[in-house]
Amino acid sequence: MSVHAAEPLRKVTTHRLFEMKERNEKITMLTAYDYTMAKIVDQAGIDVILVGDSASNVIAGNITTLPMTLDEMIYHGRSVMKAVERALVVVDMPFGSYQGNSTLALASAIRIMKETGADCLKLEGGEEILDSVKRILSAGIPIIGHLGLTPQSINKFGTYTVRAREEQEAKRLISDAHLLEEVGCSAIVLEKIPAQLAGQVASELKIPIIGIGAGNQVDGQVLVIHDMLGMTNGFSPRFLRRYANLHDVIFEAAQHYSKDVKSGDFPNEKEQY
Numbered sequence: 106m107s108v109h110a111a112e113p114l115r116k117v118t119t120h121r122l123f124e125m126k127e128r129n130e131k132i133t134m135l136t137a138y139d140y141t142m143a144k145i146v147d148q149a150g151i152d153v154i155l156v157g158d159s160a161s162n163v164i165a166g167n168i169t170t171l172p173m174t175l176d177e178m179i180y181h182g183r184s185v186m187k188a189v190e191r192a193l194v195v196v197d198m199p200f201g202s203y204q205g206n207s208t209l210a211l212a213s214a215i216r217i218m219k220e221t222g223a224d225c226l227k228l229e230g231g232e233e234i235l236d237s238v239k240r241i242l243s244a245g246i247p248i249i250g251h252l253g254l255t256p257q258s259i260n261k262f263g264t265y266t267v268r269a270r271e272e273q274e275a276k277r278l279i280s281d282a283h284l285l286e287e288v289g290c291s292a293i294v295l296e297k298i299p300a301q302l303a304g305q306v307a308s309e310l311k312i313p314i315i316g317i318g319a320g321n322q323v324d325g326q327v328l329v330i331h332d333m334l335g336m337t338n339g340f341s342p343r344f345l346r347r348y349a350n351l352h353d354v355i356f357e358a359a360q361h362y363s364k365d366v367k368s369g370d371f372p373n374e375k376e377q378y
């Protein structure tokens with residue numbers, strides 16, 4: 106009987122995402138912000154781990170993603186990178202670190218890459234950030250774009266409702282997606298737009314389109330891990346499927362522990378030295 110060595114882990118790269126699209130293989134993406142969660146998600150075989158600036162909401166307790174700083178994103182990115190062996194790790198560039206100034210954008214991007222060791226960056230926006238996108242790409246740093254409901258622009262939108270329902274905004278989104286592909290982005294996240302529009306973009310572009318609230322005619326899906334695990338039970342958009350109810354699991358465990366400590370049941374004789 107011959108003994109086979111375990112298959113070597115094949116690290117996911119931006120090129121591999123492109124191949125997956127060509128093969129019609131759906132791409133899985135989840136957020137993670139810390140070592141422990143990133144390790145579980147990576148071992149579960151998720152293709153892309155996004156160190157999202159949604160950390161601002163689910164970790165830091167802010168209402169929007171705008172307060173997130175470059176230092177905070179680097180902290181989360183570095184923690185995730187220590188855990189991940191297979192997945193492609195993408196770090197969000199935070200609000201204020203790349204808009205309107207391509208020199209600042211490149212400096213911010215280089216800091217994230219050097220200090221976290223991440224594989225790729227994600228930036229929100231289209232034509233209006235194209236100079237920054239090109240400058241970062243020129244340094245050999247892969248970029249994933251993000252169009253549709255871009256949370257860093259929430260003060261412009263004024264609402265978290267579905268974007269690009271109107272023809273003018275839909276046309277602009279299609280044109281922005283083409284621009285991002287032409288300059289060399291590796292993929293695009295489309296957030297909260299009509300499924301048909303997302304499907305059109307996915308069929309017109311060669312690079313993968315990863316949706317969140319953008320239907321199933323795209324090349325992959327992304328969810329915020331706290332939402333899909335049911336930890337944020339006050340947040341229930343239509344696009345969200347909950348795969349667990351960790352809110353109740355954690356709540357009940359904390360209550361049980363409290364009861365055991367107060368009654369003197371914990372620790373028992375076997376749980377002490």
Ligand code: KIV
Binds near residue numbers: 197
């Ligand atoms: O920050 C984030 O989690 C994101 C996803 C919603 C795509 O950008």
